[in-house]
Amino acid sequence: MSVFDxxxxxxxxxxxxxxxxxxxxxxxxxxxxxxxxxxxxxxxARAFAAxxxxxxxxxxxxxxxxxSGHHESLTIMSTQKSVISIEEVRELVSKAQxxxxxxxxxxxxxxxxxxxxxxxxxxxxxxxxxxxxxxxWLLCAPxxxxxxxxxxxxxxxxxLRIPSRDAVAQLLMQRDNVSEDxxxxxxxxxxxxxxxxxxxxxxxxxxxxxxQILAIPGKLTSVGATIRLAGRIVDAxxxxxxxxxxxxxxxxxxxxxxxLGVEGEKTIPPSARAQIRKLEEEQKRRSVRARNDxxxxxxxxxxxxxxxxxxxxxxxxxxxINAGEVDLIAEQANRDGPDTTLLRIDAITEARHRLQTNMSxxxxxxxxxxxxxxxxxxxxxxxxx
Numbered sequence: 582m583s584v585f586d587x588x589x590x591x592x593x594x595x596x597x598x599x600x601x602x603x604x605x606x607x608x609x610x611x612x613x614x615x616x617x618x619x620x621x622x623x624x625x626a627r628a629f630a631a632x633x634x635x636x637x638x639x640x641x642x643x644x645x646x647x648x649s650g651h652h653e654s655l656t657i658m659s660t661q662k663s664v665i666s667i668e669e670v671r672e673l674v675s676k677a678q679x680x681x682x683x684x685x686x687x688x689x690x691x692x693x694x695x696x697x698x699x700x701x702x703x704x705x706x707x708x709x710x711x712x713x714x715x716x717x718w719l720l721c722a723p724x725x726x727x728x729x730x731x732x733x734x735x736x737x738x739x740x741l742r743i744p745s746r747d748a749v750a751q752l753l754m755q756r757d758n759v760s761e762d763x764x765x766x767x768x769x770x771x772x773x774x775x776x777x778x779x780x781x782x783x784x785x786x787x788x789x790x791x792x793q794i795l796a797i798p799g800k801l802t803s804v805g806a807t808i809r810l811a812g813r814i815v816d817a818x819x820x821x822x823x824x825x826x827x828x829x830x831x832x833x834x835x836x837x838x839x840x841l842g843v844e845g846e847k848t849i850p851p852s853a854r855a856q857i858r859k860l861e862e863e864q865k866r867r868s869v870r871a872r873n874d875x876x877x878x879x880x881x882x883x884x885x886x887x888x889x890x891x892x893x894x895x896x897x898x899x900x901x902i903n904a905g906e907v908d909l910i911a912e913q914a915n916r917d918g919p920d921t922t923l924l925r926i927d928a929i930t931e932a933r934h935r936l937q938t939n940m941s942x943x944x945x946x947x948x949x950x951x952x953x954x955x956x957x958x959x960x961x962x963x964x965x966x
Contacts, residue, residue, distance in 0.1 A: 582640040584628040584648065588621055589752045589775070590744025597739060598629050602638065609737045611709045611718040613694070615725055616741030619774025623659075623692045625741060626719040630655055630688040633717060634681075653682040659692040663870050667701045674708040677716050687716045694720035695727035702729040709735050743773045753782050769902055772885065794882040795906060798913060801954035811946040814879065815872075818942075822871035830864045873936045876946065880936075883953075884929050890914045891922045924956035 585595045600607045612629070614622040631647035632638045634654050646652045656676050658669065673689060681687040691697075697705065709718050709732065720736060722728050728736075744752075749768035752775065753759040759767070759782045770791060771778035781787040797814075801807045837860055838844040841853045849857060885902040886909075892900065893914040903910065914922075932949035936942070 583638045584631045584635075584640055584644050585638060586640075587752065587756065588625055588628060589748040591621065591625065591741055594625060594739055594741055598625075598632070599638070602632055610712045610716065611736040612720065612739055613725065613728060613733055613736035614719065614721045614739045614741065615723065615727075617723060617743055619772070619777065620741040620743050621775055622721045622739075622741050623690075624775075625739065626690050626692070626721050627657075630690060630717075630719060633686040633688055634684040636685065647688075652684075654684040654687045655690070656688070657690045657692065660696065663696065663866055664698060665691075665693065665696045665701060667698075667704055670697065670701050670704045674705065677708055677718070678713055680713070681715045685715060687713075688719060689716065690719045690721070692721045694732070695722040697729070699729055702732050706731055706735075744775065746773055749773050749775055749778050753778060757783060759783070766905065769904060770885070772881075772902060791882060794879050795886050795903065795909060797879075797883060797950075798886070798953055801950055804951070804954075807950045807954050808947055811950045812943060815876070815943050815946050818875040818879070819872050821875050822868055825871050826864070826868050830867075833860060833864070872942065876942060877933055877936055880929050880933050880949070884926060886910070886913075887922055887926050887929070891919055891926070894919045894922060921956055925953050928952035928956060 585591075585598070588595055601609070612626075614626045616622040627648050627650075631644040634647050634652055635641060635643040643652070647655055650657050656673065658665070658673055660669075673691070677687065677689045679687065691705075706729075712718065718736070720728065720732070725733050725738060746765070746768045749771070750761070750764040753764040753767060754761060757779060763782055767778040767782035767787075771781055781791075797810065800810055834857075835844065837857065838853075841856065843849055843853050886906070889901045889903050889906070889910050890913050893910050901910070928949050932945050935945045935948075
């Protein structure tokens with residue numbers, strides 16, 4: 582087996598990385614892995630790191646440790662926060678100065694390089710320009726333009742693409758022993774996103790959760806019902822996000838208290854309060870992002886529904902994402918025309934953009950649901966302006 586086996590649909594990338602592994606002249610000290618969500622850019626970076634540190638592409642005990650993120654010559658920065666702080670990057674640059682241990686290479690991976698502000702990226706620039714011998718930087722971002730120009734100009738680009746539906750299904754069947762029907766269903770409704778497809782395939786409640794989301798348009802029957810449903814959706818997203826980060830937050834707090842030497846004390850001394858407050862602020866930002874990610878997932882599911890409704894209205898009867906929801910799609914499609922469906926898709930797109938701002942999530946969801954109920958409200962407002 583090879584460390585690249587799970588990079589489905591990325592033959593060109595595997596070939597490019599293979600050249601660098603085989604030929605020292607093709608190797609460089611900084612790489613930028615880009616690709617849309619679900620393309621597997623972080624997995625590709627980890628697989629390349631495993632091959633570099635182990636000295637080959639064959640899977641073994643060393644590659645397993647690297648892929649799990651637990652090798653002494655590997656450092657990974659993966660954040661749930663909206664922004665990577667300058668202090669975090671300075672610490673990363675410091676670690677990158679150390680010599681490799683039990684390997685020819687020391688590898689540093691930044692999985693969310695697009696979350697560095699310009700001032701933070703400038704701290705990284707010097708380290709990438711003149712890295713110590715044996716240090717390799719692997720940066721990941723959705724696209725090259727998401728990274729500061731001075732950074733990306735010093736990195737070799739590795740461009741990934743979304744794998745095909747069949748390729749994702751085959752991976753689920755071979756790696757996770759998922760049945761053929763469920764693998765193809767998961768790959769379709771996940772829109773070829775590998776991580777999402779795995780969750781859908783292995784989570785027994787996933788189908789029921791999706792059906793609840795796809796049923797939302799049918800519940801937008803009045804302004805009052807729409808507003809109340811929006812509030813419940815936001816509350817549910819917050820609870821789901823809390824469950825995702827709660828355990829991690831507790832572990833981080835316990836570790837910090839131990840490091841500060843104040844674990845078990847009822848009263849925190851003033852000297853430790855600033856660091857604890859900083860951790861709490863970081864955790865709050867992480868919770869906000871987790872909640873917004875959950876809301877974005879709901880919007881994506883609704884987007885897939887309206888996409889299927891649109892192609893149904895255009896007379897296309899194959900290539901649907903929600904192939905198992907024929908009755909629902911037909912019912913919704915027969916109520917309106919393609920122009921109305923396009924307005925609904927625009928409303929969801931705008932809501933997703935607003936999630937990247939500081940706008941209240943309740944207002945975002947309320948506005949989106951009101952427009953899904955009556956999309957011509959937006960058109961009327963535009964005409965009035």
